[in-house]
Amino acid sequence: MEKGHSGSLPERVLKWIAGLGGQPVHVREIRRLPGSTSCSLYQVRLEDGAQSQDAVVRLYDNERWLSQEPDLAAHESEALIRSGLGRVSSPKLLGVDNDGRACGLPAVLMTMLPGEVILKPQDMHSWLGGLAEALAEVHAVPAGDFPWTHFSYTDIDALEPPVWTSRTDSWGKAVSFVKNSWPQYEPRFIHRDYHPANVLWLGDAVSGIVDWPNACRGPAGADVGHCRLNLAQLYGVEAADAFLQAYIDHAGASFTYHPYWDLLSLFDGLCDGPPQVYGGWAAFGMTGLTDRIVTERIERYQASLMKRLGGQQE
Template identity: 45%
Template sequence: MNENQGDEISGLSREMLYWVEKQVGQGAQMVSVKSLKGGISSAVYGLKIKHGDTCHEAVLRQFTNAEWLREEPELALHETAALQAACAAGLPSPQWLACDPNGSACGLPSVLMTRLPGRVVLDPADLPEWLDGLAGTLASIHAVEVAPIEWSYFTYNEVPCLTVPAWTRVPEAWRWIIDRVQASAPTYQPQFIHRDYHPTNVLWQEGKVSGVVDWVNACMGPVGIDTGHCRLNLVQMYGVEAADAFLGSYIAADRRGGCDVNDPYWDMLCLIEMLPGPPEVYQGWPDLGLDALTPELLARRLDEYAESLVRKLASSVRPR
């Protein structure tokens, strides 16, 4: 770092900047730092670093959420393992560069990785084609053999303690859903999943998916959690019809199996993560240009989704 750059660049300390430059190589020099939008549990920065005649682009994630760190103190190590496994398998992920697991060098636990080309698209000109791209990319991720990592799927909510939300207009539908997720899970084959696959974590370039980011929650688990989590986001952003189209495209592209993603149990298990609520607009959506959503609209769409899942569950249960 050049001495005349001052003690900080865009909020990053001199010590952290030195650490980043050191990871890139001797003689590396920070050119610019830009805070990136979309995240709510971490501070994420886009970096440009000159090393010799090459200017590298990288991303630095700092884990700033104290509650999350108390619950999962190895977040930086978790993301490191996930990125290394994804990259080794040829998945469209950033390449891991370095890790400061406890913040001894950077002040906070941090992960340094390459920056992928492309941008988040939340206002597609052709929604069906865009949904096909989201679904096909996820199916391709699930089709690849990835070395297992030590982290396994768990629900963020306490399923045995769930109650019907006070904000819903269709309490019976939510009661059905709670009863179903509190019963036994379908059988499935655990495999490497992203765990947080949704539109703000997918990058596009020239109409095609160019990469998938934010692998810190990746783990071994049922692929129905990936489809279900993406559908939950699509319902809130665009409505039930878009979420159903995504699932249809995924099923058409699925080349591996191992989990019946068409079983409404997986969508229900993702939906109960909204409880107790009430629904709130995820800040990443307006930050990235989707600014017409309101809590009232989200609640209506989630109720419609709950009803559609109950109908699907009822139609799948045949009389004995």
């Protein structure tokens, strides 16, 4: 077996991969993939006789995450199967070790999609439109009886204005709204972690969406809001607003915008502490951001959401 120089996998994982097919599969190359901040991802080159293919193996080695959601491997594998029911370009499931009995850790093996993450697009308008169209296709997948359902990452009942803001009155109004205004919604199949670093591109077209272990039935606005939060931090409010309009255009009558989901996504994004630069962005070439810049952009984004909320309540 040849191993690449930039990564390695435990022998028991390699043995598991080799035994998944009807005939022996050889792992010829291994490369750790950049950008993953929650668990370990590896690209592997699989050879089966005269054929070869690139695949991705995810090892769920984040103890905190596993303690909160011990069914992560099963969750992702079912999400990959469900996403395949629509027009979404998502990885195909090749194998799953739900409880880690074979690999030592829960693991998922899936096909590797072509393309690359682009965080510095040449044509921002077209790029945002592609992000929006791809998300609308996710939400068109039948949710059916998919067993995982949306929940908030933050304790809504315990919400308070963040300690780092000087705009406590405005944030206090946002807290009150989120605590008391949960809207009705039609459940959709949602990705639940949709943002630019989980979308692959070939040229100027989306070639795939990755990272599905959080997919669930829930409000489309949760996906829209999470992506808008990321766009606001990366580029500013204008990009977040342009994405929203593009999504509305692509989703059509199936989507009704409600600022609640933007605000809840904002609080979900802050549940682990003050704003900071997401570690995965630098791996894809997005450098130059600082915690201060991100904080200032979040403040402006929150102000824009309160303005939208005020307009809706008039």
